[in-house]
Amino acid sequence: MRGAVCPQTLDAAIPLPHLLFARSPPPRRRRTPTPAPAPAPAGMGLSQEEQKRIAAHRAVEQVESGMVVGLGTGSTAAHALDRLGELLRRGALRDVVGIPTSLKTAAHAAAVGIPLSDLDSHPRVDLSIDGADEVDPSLNLVKGRGGSLLREKMIEAASDRFVVIVDDSKLVPRLGASALAVPVEVVPFCHNYTLTQLKTLLNQQPHFSGAKLRTAADGAPFLTDNSNYIIDLYFEDGITGDLNAISDGILRLTGVVEHGMFLGIATEVIVANKDGSVLVLNK
Known part of the structure; x- marks a missing residue:
């Protein structure tokens, strides 16, 4: 069982020992950080789609040149694919290889210029970025309402780090508490x-x-x-x-292949709130 969950702002996130790689990352070109969102006007909040984009872009800031990256599936992960493709096209990142978690993700990633491979060729994944349907206080997840749970779990369980990107509506007191599937x-x-x-x-x-x-x-x-x-x-x-x-x-x-409870797999959850603030939860 992983340790307690510690909420903190993104800018104050402290790297943990298990996040340090034995191999040195290759040099990377300078890239422009994702700008902080403007505060939402009083009485208003960001749309859910805007929250998803903020969380996804913050997660992509952790991608380094030369990494093998697990590419998630779903509407939140789609923003991460677009951002990663943009950085590769600009030359801010290079030599990144993506491992897609679904056929839909593979098509999207190829369209934005992300080179693709699979676990057979890259059994060690440096970092996976994906959304979740639910996140409990221990960072256990429900995933797979889009139907990609088996490939998602295979790739994300093989990752040194698994960063989950959600808006604040996905936080629940216990798995299944949203009453959704x-x-x-x-x-x-x-x-x-x-x-x-x-x-x-x-x-x-x-x-x-x-x-x-x-x-x-x-x-x-x-x-x-x-x-x-x-x-x-x-x-x-x-x-x-x-x-x-x-x-x-x-x-x-017998007959069950896999389920959508992802227990103890996530290492970090990035939560985008309606007011534009970002919360990072680490194990």
């Missing part, structure tokens, strides 16, 4: 059997409210990039109890 990726074969097994397991949870197969707009089962299905779990007031034990129970069910 906690996804589980399953093989298509006998998926109704797997759905029943998940319900039986989670009926022991006091706030478990149900599980259902995710469907696409045409009513057919939603397909992940790995051609698997997603079963969405719902909780009325979040998941209580030992998250690691619940995780292990889900993963022991």
Whole structure:
């Protein structure tokens, strides 16, 4: 179990020993830092999209030339892709290799000029940047409501650092407390059997409210990039109890591929607030 979470402003962030690389980073060209956002007018706040952009740009400031970078999936991570591509085109960064967490991210990254590879060629990832659907006080996450949880978890678990970028609406007292889905990726074969097994397991949870197969707009089962299905779990007031034990129970069910609880993986969370301020949470 990682240590306590310590909130702090970004400018006061103190590097921790586990963030120091054994190898020296290559020299980098000077680049212009992301300007601090102007304070929101009294009685008004930034839009959620503006908050996402602020968090993403702050995270990209941690990318160094020569790094292997895990590229997240989703609307917040998209801002990081755009910023990283811009810095590469300007020459402020060079020799960066991106490892995409989805086919959509791979297409976006290629379009903005980010060179791509995979974990087979780069099993060590220096830094991953991705969004999250929920963040609890211990920096555990729910991810994968966009359907990319398996590839996201593979790449982000292989990273020396995993920086999560969110707006303040994603902070929750416990995982599942938003009452939105906690996804589980399953093989298509006998998926109704797997759905029943998940319900039986989670009926022991006091706030478990149900599980259902995710469907696409045409009513057919939603397909992940790995051609698997997603079963969405719902909780009325979040998941209580030992998250690691619940995780292990889900993963022991035959037919389950992976779930969207990212436990103990994030090393830093950058939170953009409606007033334009930024909070950094470190393990």
